[in-house]
Amino acid sequence: EGPGLGQPLSDEEIPFYARYVMPDGRGLPEGGGTAATGSAIYAEKCATCHGATGIEGPVMPPVGPNDIWAKPAGRYWPYATTLFDYIRRAMPLDAPKSLSDDEAYALAAFILAANGVIGEGDTMDAESLPKVEMPNRDNFLDVWAKQGATPW
Amino acid sequence: EGPGLGQPLSDEEIPFYARYVMPDGRGLPEGGGTAATGSAIYAEKCATCHGATGIEGPVMPPVGPNDIWAKPAGRYWPYATTLFDYIRRAMPLDAPKSLSDDEAYALAAFILAANGVIGEGDTMDAESLPKVEMPNRDNFLDVWAKQGATPW
Amino acid sequence: AGGGAALAGATMPRAARAQGAIPEWATVAGERARGYGMPAEAEAHVQRAILEPFADVAPQFSLSGTPHHRLRGTITPNGLHFEVHHGGRPNIDPERHRLMIHGLVERPLQFDLGALERYPMVTATHFLECSGNSLFNAIMPDPMQAGCDLLHGLLSNTEWTGIPMNVLLDEAGVKPEGRWLVATGGDGPSLARSIPVEKLMEDGMLALYQNGERIRPEQGYPMRLLLPGFEGNMNVKWLTSLWATDAPAHTKHESGEYTEILADGSSVKFTFAMGVKSVITHPSATMTMSGSGLYELSGIAWSGAGPIRKVEVSADGGASWAEAELQGPVLPRALTRFRLPWAWEGAPSLLMSRAEDATGAVQPTREAWKARYDASNFLHYNAIQAWQITANGEVQNVYA
Amino acid sequence: AGGGAALAGATMPRAARAQGAIPEWATVAGERARGYGMPAEAEAHVQRAILEPFADVAPQFSLSGTPHHRLRGTITPNGLHFEVHHGGRPNIDPERHRLMIHGLVERPLQFDLGALERYPMVTATHFLECSGNSLFNAIMPDPMQAGCDLLHGLLSNTEWTGIPMNVLLDEAGVKPEGRWLVATGGDGPSLARSIPVEKLMEDGMLALYQNGERIRPEQGYPMRLLLPGFEGNMNVKWLTSLWATDAPAHTKHESGEYTEILADGSSVKFTFAMGVKSVITHPSATMTMSGSGLYELSGIAWSGAGPIRKVEVSADGGASWAEAELQGPVLPRALTRFRLPWAWEGAPSLLMSRAEDATGAVQPTREAWKARYDASNFLHYNAIQAWQITANGEVQNVYA
Numbered sequence A, B: 001e002g003p004g005l006g007q008p009l010s011d012e013e014i015p016f017y018a019r020y021v022m023p024d025g026r027g028l029p030e031g032g033g034t035a036a037t038g039s040a041i042y043a044e045k046c047a048t049c050h051g052a053t054g055i056e057g058p059v060m061p062p063v064g065p066n067d068i069w070a071k072p073a074g075r076y077w078p079y080a081t082t083l084f085d086y087i088r089r090a091m092p093l094d095a096p097k098s099l100s101d102d103e104a105y106a107l108a109a110f111i112l113a114a115n116g117v118i119g120e121g122d123t124m125d126a127e128s129l130p131k132v133e134m135p136n137r138d139n140f141l142d143v144w145a146k147q148g149a150t151p152w
Numbered sequence C, D: 001a002g003g004g005a006a007l008a009g010a011t012m013p014r015a016a017r018a019q020g021a022i023p024e025w026a027t028v029a030g031e032r033a034r035g036y037g038m039p040a041e042a043e044a045h046v047q048r049a050i051l052e053p054f055a056d057v058a059p060q061f062s063l064s065g066t067p068h069h070r071l072r073g074t075i076t077p078n079g080l081h082f083e084v085h086h087g088g089r090p091n092i093d094p095e096r097h098r099l100m101i102h103g104l105v106e107r108p109l110q111f112d113l114g115a116l117e118r119y120p121m122v123t124a125t126h127f128l129e130c131s132g133n134s135l136f137n138a139i140m141p142d143p144m145q146a147g148c149d150l151l152h153g154l155l156s157n158t159e160w161t162g163i164p165m166n167v168l169l170d171e172a173g174v175k176p177e178g179r180w181l182v183a184t185g186g187d188g189p190s191l192a193r194s195i196p197v198e199k200l201m202e203d204g205m206l207a208l209y210q211n212g213e214r215i216r217p218e219q220g221y222p223m224r225l226l227l228p229g230f231e232g233n234m235n236v237k238w239l240t241s242l243w244a245t246d247a248p249a250h251t252k253h254e255s256g257e258y259t260e261i262l263a264d265g266s267s268v269k270f271t272f273a274m275g276v277k278s279v280i281t282h283p284s285a286t287m288t289m290s291g292s293g294l295y296e297l298s299g300i301a302w303s304g305a306g307p308i309r310k311v312e313v314s315a316d317g318g319a320s321w322a323e324a325e326l327q328g329p330v331l332p333r334a335l336t337r338f339r340l341p342w343a344w345e346g347a348p349s350l351l352m353s354r355a356e357d358a359t360g361a362v363q364p365t366r367e368a369w370k371a372r373y374d375a376s377n378f379l380h381y382n383a384i385q386a387w388q389i390t391a392n393g394e395v396q397n398v399y400a
């Protein structure tokens, strides 16, 4: 139906953010990090926007919940993989994609630990991150699966 | 059907250009002028745009016709009254409405005389202007009268 | 969850960080929001094509054509709506502007903007076309090589919102002998046109909004007359007066500039409605084909007499025709986009489009159109547009 | 023709030159034409209302609302289309931008703008609404007194032109196991959303043009995803990648920001389509009535599920309802303007509008809407808007 003008796309031409780490961990790179490492990076690169301990904000605090934000990323989100991917592609807001994979793992570990979802000493990596049992995981109704495009 | 918010409009509030001199002369004011008077005003206020004698242009020459403009105002237009009204409301382009009624009569006389439609010495005024027999007057088909909104 | 670095032999697929190049704009925070947007800088060339035929002495007399070859869809954005100015764009104070209705009426009335805001409104999408649109094709002995901005740009299509004229005229009470209304604008030359009362009562609109926002200065701010299907000049901008009369005033524009001389030397006047017409905009003159293969021919069709019924397209200079798809909704007196897939073989081709409206009217050939009129006439040109595609893909304006 | 000055006693009526005041703009030549127009200076206040909730640290996160109380009609002009930015407006080089289609496809492909220009296109008018639109009414304990820009402005309606997504996906050949496509934008944060393949194949569009011209930077220049009826965030701007997967990725936005917590503490995810909704824009909060008498109530209605079937209006707080007139053409998933004449007696009145869409869905009351959700939720708010008119004509936002 079209003129067929798409050009072949090779794997090396695809930037990492054109994919997303999947909830089961597919797409996670090598490397890893812990809350301790993450804590230092957080203080340097994240605290101005999200608060000293991650619960103060002003921007959607990833630790909580509290009166500012009912959906803290490190507790409300169903999958921990999302934390890694989102931080790596998008944060910090003024320098997105500047973090290394290790840094992103460490920051995910810091946020998860601050929410009490993992232990302070737990390393987050390609194997452990998808295994994190997010407390809210089974608390979502999938409206698309249930009723398609009909508004809920 | 509407809220009826129109305000009464009194005659003194209506500027002259909200009406138009009609082909039969209704609306023509007092005063008058001749081609001789008009010629001097034309040279001063009109020639830069319409040409030294009115046939050179560049802007739609009112005297003609010629290769520049097939529809010279002083010959092609069906009614001489239009000349007076248009000049008075619109010309010169950079100072519209600056002419007196006498000046507008004189300029109409100048243009008509230059087209050979009236004599050089003829005075144009409320009485004479509507009586000018424009050479092209009966040469128009009124398409609205003939077929309404159907494109010709 | 557990342990140190990723373990060798884990069943989980491991990905090295993908290597595709990251453009710089994906590595920085973007710009802050702005109150009123503008097109991208890279699109700064998408402008109206301005012609000032008397630039030295009267630059305020100008024609500014919509660049249809750079647009898709049917709506013209307000910033690119064509302009024809007889005395420039006036700078009107909306607080002091008023609309007067007087003459052969029971109650001479005036309306300011505040009052008009309370009136019932309607919304309708309509094209406006200057009756001088496509003038170069009408009169130039050899076809000019230019884009659709210069060739056919005195045509645009927007969504208008305003007050049905019959509501305002009924309030003033036009007397039975008031058969015409002379509409006057608030511009320097006080442009005036005589309008039949029937048209005003049927679908005339006092337009206040265009594509949702207040009409812009070059389109008549704060208000203009809209007469769907009628030649652009009658849709008086900056409307300030409607004067009811028993006969047309034969104003300047209806005496000379907007009358047409016919082949026999006689003229037609009060030629109000625009004829049926169409233009292929993609591809069109000044463009170059990007190699052989499948294209989508795309263009616009319109008629002052009602909705478009059909558009046919030929790629062989009129020997054979195929019916194009019309993009719905097909609205009366509005631009309708048509499209047709077409494989260019890389050989010379002669593209044409031929529109038919709901009254059955069909576009004439250029030859047939020229035969009706004096050689000097450039108004109401609605002949079939032909584009020649050369063997090396250049698209040229041709008479055929 | 004859004689000197006008003769006394001539039968011709004689008029002294009329005396009405002549505004200065009618006595000078106007401005020259310009290539791209802008609204009148007197309308400079008609802007998007910009909210930067984290202005001190992250001004690039912002919400900019369309000023619907200053607009009429149904089309939103491009300059006033709402924006929601999660990381600012990127400055993309259109020559280097490309759209990638990869993942579970037969042929991973990339398209640049030049290639896309050859593809078949469609044109359709659709609203976009942020699922956070009307958030203040959703969560504020007391109704905020603000205009429809702040209250309901994360909603706009334009004519989109672009390539049907199924044409591009078919070229790449999505595999049967490719049930979702993760759409990613070219902005700094690389915003990503998982889209069901069914929606993309049904009516998804790669939008390139908006109201005829190239999409503007804040709307996704040079291209965006359009998913008619789906929440704004999914209509990924600056679209650069569609990655076919077997399951949704649970991206950041579909994990937190655009999920809703219900009254029982559980949440709903993948709540895509926007519900039926309406707002009276004239009059609306921040306005003052200009005296008693006839008005035309005017507003907008829309639904993500299809065309609007009916809008009812009440002036007595819901005790009685009258059906408003719908401005045609009533298009699916597009704003529909409704209007109803109404005489304001000068007494306190409570105005409401209630829309019903073609599926039979009707707007809930605020109370019913609130009862479904956790107190913190401000997404997918589509309750009936009530405007209180006080005895002295002030129009106020109220919960009723």
Ligand code: HEC
Binding pocket: A041, A042, A045, A046, A047, A048, A049, A050, A059, A060, A061, A062, A071, A072, A073, A083, A086, A087, A091, A092, A093, A094, A107, D054, D057, D058, D061, D086, D087, D189, D252, D256, D257
């Ligand atoms: C200059 C401001 C700024 C800085 C610095 C910053 N962020 Fe953010 N962050 C934001 C904004 C704004 C958002 C919301 C973006 C959105 O809604 O799409 C956000 C969102 C997030 C979220 C998702 C919150 C949610 O509930 O949706 C996480 C997690 C996050 N940031 C982590 C980080 C980390 C980790 C860092 C440091 C490496 C960081 N941020 C640095 C501004 C910032």
Ligand code: HEC
Binding pocket: B042, B045, B046, B047, B048, B049, B050, B059, B060, B061, B062, B071, B072, B073, B083, B086, B087, B091, B092, B093, B094, B107, C054, C057, C058, C061, C086, C087, C189, C252, C256, C257
């Ligand atoms: C600065 C330029 C300029 C000057 C000076 C000027 N004009 Fe004009 N004139 C124009 C323009 C431009 C038009 C065409 C306006 C239009 O098309 O509506 C015009 C149109 C006319 C026409 C109608 C021509 C036609 O065929 O439609 C007449 C008659 C005329 N002018 C007379 C005059 C007279 C008399 C004066 C001097 C008092 C004058 N003009 C001074 C620019 C000028």
Ligand SMILES: [Ca+2]
Binding pocket: A135, A136, A137, A138, A139
């Ligand atoms: Ca649970």
Ligand SMILES: [Ca+2]
Binding pocket: B135, B136, B137, B138, B139
């Ligand atoms: Ca004759």
Ligand SMILES: [Ca+2]
Binding pocket: C095, C112, C113, C114
């Ligand atoms: Ca006022």
Ligand SMILES: [Ca+2]
Binding pocket: C120, C121, D325, D339, D340, D341
């Ligand atoms: Ca009505």
Ligand SMILES: [Ca+2]
Binding pocket: D095, D112, D113, D114
């Ligand atoms: Ca290129």
Ligand SMILES: [Ca+2]
Binding pocket: C325, C339, C340, C341, D120, D121
């Ligand atoms: Ca097609």
Ligand SMILES: [Co+2]
Binding pocket: C131, C231, C258, C259, C270, C271, C272, C379, C380
């Ligand atoms: Co005409």
Ligand SMILES: [Co+2]
Binding pocket: D131, D231, D258, D259, D270, D271, D272, D379, D380
């Ligand atoms: Co949702």
